[in-house]
Amino acid sequence: MAWYKDTYDWLERRLQLEKPIKDAVMHPVPTRTASWWYVFGSASLTLLILQVVTGILLALVYVPSGGHAWQTLQVLNYQLPLGWFLRAMHGWGSNFMVAVVLIHMAQVFLFGAYKFPRELTWILGVFMLLLTLGMAFTGQVLRFDQDAYWGLAIGASIMGRVPFVGGALVDIMLGGPIIGSETLTRFFALHVFVIPGILLFFTALHVWMVVVLGVNEWPVPGRIVRRSTYMREYHELTHKDGLPFVPEAVWKDLFFSAAILFAVAFCAAVFGPYGPTGVPDPSIIQTVPKPDFFFLWIYTVLSYLPPSMETPFILIVPAVAVAILIALPFVAGVGEKSWWRRPIAVFAVMFIAVCFSVFTQLGTSTPWSPHMSAWSGAAVPVEYLHSRTPLERRGALVFQQKQCRNCHALGGVGGQRGPELGDVATRLTEDQMIRQVLLGGGNMPAYGSALSPTETTALVRFLDTMHPNYQPAAGDASRGVVQTGDVPPHSTVERGGGEQNAPH
Amino acid sequence: MDESLTTPSPEHEPQRDEAGISRRTFLMKVGIALNAIVGIAIATPVVVYLVGPVLRRGEYRHWISVGDVSEFHPGETKLVTFRNPFRHETDGDTANVPAYVRCTAPGKFVVFAINCAHLGCPVRWFSESQLFMCPCHGGVYYADGSRASGPPERGLFTYEARIEGGQLMIDAGQMPTLSNRAMAVPCPGSVQTNGTQVATNLVTRIAPWPGTKTPTIG
Numbered sequence: 063m064a065w066y067k068d069t070y071d072w073l074e075r076r077l078q079l080e081k082p083i084k085d086a087v088m089h090p091v092p093t094r095t096a097s098w099w100y101v102f103g104s105a106s107l108t109l110l111i112l113q114v115v116t117g118i119l120l121a122l123v124y125v126p127s128g129g130h131a132w133q134t135l136q137v138l139n140y141q142l143p144l145g146w147f148l149r150a151m152h153g154w155g156s157n158f159m160v161a162v163v164l165i166h167m168a169q170v171f172l173f174g175a176y177k178f179p180r181e182l183t184w185i186l187g188v189f190m191l192l193l194t195l196g197m198a199f200t201g202q203v204l205r206f207d208q209d210a211y212w213g214l215a216i217g218a219s220i221m222g223r224v225p226f227v228g229g230a231l232v233d234i235m236l237g238g239p240i241i242g243s244e245t246l247t248r249f250f251a252l253h254v255f256v257i258p259g260i261l262l263f264f265t266a267l268h269v270w271m272v273v274v275l276g277v278n279e280w281p282v283p284g285r286i287v288r289r290s291t292y293m294r295e296y297h298e299l300t301h302k303d304g305l306p307f308v309p310e311a312v313w314k315d316l317f318f319s320a321a322i323l324f325a326v327a328f329c330a331a332v333f334g335p336y337g338p339t340g341v342p343d344p345s346i347i348q349t350v351p352k353p354d355f356f357f358l359w360i361y362t363v364l365s366y367l368p369p370s371m372e373t374p375f376i377l378i379v380p381a382v383a384v385a386i387l388i389a390l391p392f393v394a395g396v397g398e399k400s401w402w403r404r405p406i407a408v409f410a411v412m413f414i415a416v417c418f419s420v421f422t423q424l425g426t427s428t429p430w431s432p433h434m435s436a437w438s439g440a441a442v443p444v445e446y447l448h449s450r451t452p453l454e455r456r457g458a459l460v461f462q463q464k465q466c467r468n469c470h471a472l473g474g475v476g477g478q479r480g481p482e483l484g485d486v487a488t489r490l491t492e493d494q495m496i497r498q499v500l501l502g503g504g505n506m507p508a509y510g511s512a513l514s515p516t517e518t519t520a521l522v523r524f525l526d527t528m529h530p531n532y533q534p535a536a537g538d539a540s541r542g543v544v545q546t547g548d549v550p551p552h553s554t555v556e557r558g559g560g561e562q563n564a565p566h
Numbered sequence: 567m568d569e570s571l572t573t574p575s576p577e578h579e580p581q582r583d584e585a586g587i588s589r590r591t592f593l594m595k596v597g598i599a600l601n602a603i604v605g606i607a608i609a610t611p612v613v614v615y616l617v618g619p620v621l622r623r624g625e626y627r628h629w630i631s632v633g634d635v636s637e638f639h640p641g642e643t644k645l646v647t648f649r650n651p652f653r654h655e656t657d658g659d660t661a662n663v664p665a666y667v668r669c670t671a672p673g674k675f676v677v678f679a680i681n682c683a684h685l686g687c688p689v690r691w692f693s694e695s696q697l698f699m700c701p702c703h704g705g706v707y708y709a710d711g712s713r714a715s716g717p718p719e720r721g722l723f724t725y726e727a728r729i730e731g732g733q734l735m736i737d738a739g740q741m742p743t744l745s746n747r748a749m750a751v752p753c754p755g756s757v758q759t760n761g762t763q764v765a766t767n768l769v770t771r772i773a774p775w776p777g778t779k780t781p782t783i784g
Contacts, residue, residue, distance in 0.1 A: 129658020211660065215686035215741070216702070222743025229745040233619040239626035239740040240663065243656035244619070343659035345647040347680060347688040350701040364685060365703035369719040372684075373744075430704045430716075434690060464695040469704075479704050507706050507714035512696040 086273050087312075090304030092296075094280035096311035099173070101318035102166035103272070108319040109159040110265060112326065113197070114258065116152040124204070126250035128243030128342070131206035135338045150330030153205075156198055158326050160356045163194050168411050174399025175278035177287045181391035183271045186264050188387045193261045195356070200253035202354045206246055207338035212351030214241045223373040241344075276300060277307075281399035288396060350434070358425025359418055365430045429478035432468040436476040443473035446484070450527060457524025460517045464509065480506060487529040491538045495522045626652060626740040631733040632677065638669040638734065643691050643709065651739050665725060666691055666698075667734065668709065675734055678711050679723040679742045683753075686743070689722065698722065711753045720744075721753025 074080050123142065125134045138145035167187065170176060176184035199217075203210045218241070221231040237244030279299055305311060336354075340346060353361050367375050401408050433440075442458045450458070461467065469479035476482075490498065499518060502508035513521065529535045614621070628651035638644055644667050653661035666678040678698075680688045687702035697714060698707040705716035712721040723742035728735050740746060 127656040127658070128654075128660040129656050212687055212702075215681060218741060219681070219684070219686035219743050222745040224745070228743070229623070230617070230620040232741070232743050232745065233623055234617060236741065237619050239619075239623075239652050240650050240661070241741065242650075242660045243654050243658070341659055343662050344680070344688065345659075345662040345664045347645070347664055347690055349688065351687055361702075365717060367717065369717055372717065372719070431701055432699045432704055432706070434699065434701055437692075437694075465692045465697065465699075466695075468692075468699065502715070505715045507697055507708065509695065511709075512694075 087308040088306045089273060089276065090300040091277045091307050091311050092279040092299045093303050093305055095277045096305055096314065097280065098314055098318070099169055100277065100311070101315050102162055102169055104315035105162050105319050105322045106159065106166055107265065107269070108322060109155055109162060109326070110261070112155045112323065113152065113159060114262075116148055116155060117254070117258075119148050120152055121254060126204070126247050128206070128246050131204070131246060132338055132341050135205065135207075139335060146335050147330055149335035150333070151326060152201075153336040154326045154329040154333070156201055157355060158322060158329075160194055160198055162322065163191055167191060168415075170278070172401050172404075172407065172411060173278055174281050174287070174401075174404070174407075176391045176395075177397070177399060178289050178292055178391075178395045180271070180275055180278060181395055183268060183275065184391050185388050186268045186271070188384065190261060190264050190268060192384070193257050193264065196257050197253065197261070198354065198356055200249045200257065202357075203246070203249040204253055205336060205338050206342050208340040208342060208346070208349045209337070209351050209353070211241060211342040211344060212349065213353055214245060216351070216353075220376055223376060277311075278399075281401065283398070283400040283402045285399065286397060287399060348434075350431070352425075352428075355422070359421035361428075362421040362425040365428075427478075431477070432465075432479055433477040434468060436467040437462050437465040440467060440472075440475045443475070445530075446472060446528070450524070453520050454524045454527055457520035457522070460513070460521040461524060464512060464517075464521075466521075469506075483525060483528055485528055485530055485533065487526050487535045488533045489536055490525075491536045492522055492526050493538065494536075495525050623740075627737050628652070628739045629728075629730070629735045630738050631730075631735055632665060632667060633734055635673070635729055635732055635734050638667050638675065640669050640671050643668040643693065645691065648736075648738065663738065664688065665736070665738075666722075668711075673729065675727050675729075676711065677725040677727045677734075677736045679725065681723060681742055682718060683713070683720045683722060683744070684716070684718040686741070713753075724751055724753060726751070 120138065123134055123138055123145065125131055135149070138149050140146070170184065170187070199213075202213060214236070218232045218236055221235055222228045224231055233239070235245070235248070236242075237248045276296060279296060285295075340349060352358070364372070364376070398404055442462060447455055447458055461472075466483075467476045469477040471478060471482040472484055474482070486495070496518060498504075498506065499513065499521060500508060500510040502510075509518075526535070630648055630651050632646045632648050645664055646667050647662050647664045650657075650661045650663050664680045666680065668676045668678065670676065682689050682700040682702065682705045684700065684703055684705045687700050689698040689700045689705070689707065691698055696709040698709075698711075700706070700716065700718075703717050705718040706714040707718070707722050708714050710721075711724065713719075725736035725738055727737075
């Protein structure tokens with residue numbers, strides 16, 4: 063007998079793990095579940111292990127101190143051999159993990175796997191999603207740069223909106239009066255001990271339940287889940303027409319996990335680590351803070367909410383969303399599993415996916431943010447200055463100097479907060495422009511106190527030239543009425559409709 | 567190797583005394599209770615440790631100089647930076663706190679916090695257009711700190727300020743949010759009635775759109 067067989071036997075006689083492990087991995091699974099659709103759960107586990115390993119390796123160097131964290135990231139990036147690669151693996155691994163967990167969740171939802179008897183598996187999964195997002199947010203804080211600093215400021219401001227206990231929550235979150243070293247050490251403890259500890263424990267329970275309750279069978283229209291008959295039907299399915307999980311189904315999991323690991327390594331090698339961006343010095347205010355990819359949609363929602371809706375929305379909607387996810391298996395715990403018979407479920411997934419994509423896309427382009435350097439960085443395109451009078455050109459200068467450009471684009475360049483002004487004269491008359499500039503309105507500040515009368519005149523004269531391609535300039539119908547005593551023959555202007563049609 | 571490590575079958579085990587079991591079960595319960603008592607006794611101070619930052623809130627205010635009064639000229643708004651009075655060795659650059667000092671008249675100052683009243687991002691001052699703009703969600707404020715447009719629900723937060731020995735002092739120490747002391751002080755540019763923000767001083771002279779109650783200011 064070979065020496066390694068002796069060693070194995072010696073260990074096995076003491077550990078006695080062979081039988082339980084064999085029972086677990088050889089448990090029969092329904093034939094059709096040996097599918098590429100069933101690989102996302104195991105891939106999430108693989109990514110979790112990758113995150114733990116790379117996280118431990120990063121912790122060998124990282125110093126969770128407000129004054130030093132950023133420097134240690136520089137050491138990792140530039141001084142330690144392959145330190146940059148480990149940071150990149152950890153960062154990309156986090157992105158992949160959130161993505162794969164979300165795909166896993168969507169798949170499980172569409173396949174009705176949350177129904178009886180797997181309700182608790184789903185509920186644990188909901189908490190594991192929240193923990194994964196918690197890891198992503200706290201991880202972003204540990205990359206202690208400008209984005210992390212202002213991300214914390216946003217987090218603290220959201221906490222501050224909680225009624226009654228908001229102030230206390232902010233203090234507990236920050237660990238002190240301001241964002242500083244105590245804040246970072248708190249998030250370090252959360253990211254490195256608390257959340258991963260809970261996550262690993264939940265993962266163990268989650269996997270345990272998958273093994274003892276069996277993998278969800280492939281949904282077939284008309285096969286109804288009933289509490290009284292399901293266990294017997296599932297037993298028949300797995301024992302008459304089943305496969306042992308190892309090796310008949312597991313090879314797809316292994317292939318996919320390897321592919322995911324390769325994809326993470328590929329992205330890490332090609333795109334490199336995330337940041338860090340500038341030093342976390344709040345006195346450097348020339349910064350445009352932005353959250354990481356998976357929180358961009360929140361960033362978008364927060365900018366589109368009307369002020370009065372904001373606090374209730376921030377505080378209530380997440381709680382309601384989590385409550386819905388937890389209530390789901392209790393409300394819809396039996397019945398059809400097939401997506402062919404669950405149109406609302408399919409629609410819900412599509413709706414959420416479309417919202418997420420659109421909000422994320424908007425979060426990358428941030429059309430609501432003023433472009434802080436457009437006024438000095440983006441010159442007025444030449445075609446808007448050609449054949450203009452000196453007064454009009456003076457107006458172009460006012461237009462740049464008064465930061466109008468930060469919110470208004472010209473020729474496609476500039477802020478998108480307000481409308482592009484390249485054709486403003488086709489929409490507004492001179493009088494309307496003067497009113498709009500001086501009094502503001504429609505989410506535009508009033509410039510009355512920031513402009514002298516001559517500047518206003520020059521600016522409006524410049525804007526009044528903005529009717530390109532021989533488009534007619536906007537006219538004031540009431541002038542025609544005053545002059546001719548009647549509505550112009552081909553006018554679309556309604557009598558007395560002035561107020562409704564007035565710009566707001 | 568000829569080891570046998572299998573458990574002996576139940577019939578080989580010695581018979582247990584029923585009374586002994588109930589006595590030991592009782593002792594086990596006492597043991598659990600003892601651990602629970604000790605656990606609570608140990609955990610209570612830990613809770614105090616965790617909420618320490620809340621208990622110390624009252625201390626988070628300190629008068630600190632942001633510069634000589636002569637540095638600020640009437641009509642100007644200037645960015646200043648001070649070291650937060652409550653800081654640790656390890657805070658590094660994070661203890662640098664910026665603020666805007668607006669001098670309205672000789673000897674009259676308003677000091678604004680850098681944090682946007684919406685979600686705390688750093689607002690930037692543009693002296694040409696006399697506006698503060700926030701890079702995050704596009705909140706805009708007038709020179710007097712009152713809300714001009716965008717998502718903020720109030721004007722900029724202000725620090726209490728006074729002049730002492732030629733120095734402009736502010737009462738600082740805590741990041742302003744909607745739920746702490748900063749909220750209690752209305753922005754000087756806003757007229758607060760019943761907790762809602764009405765027209766700002768800058769634009770009160772401007773009438774609403776004729777025939778409607780629609781405010782003309784965003």
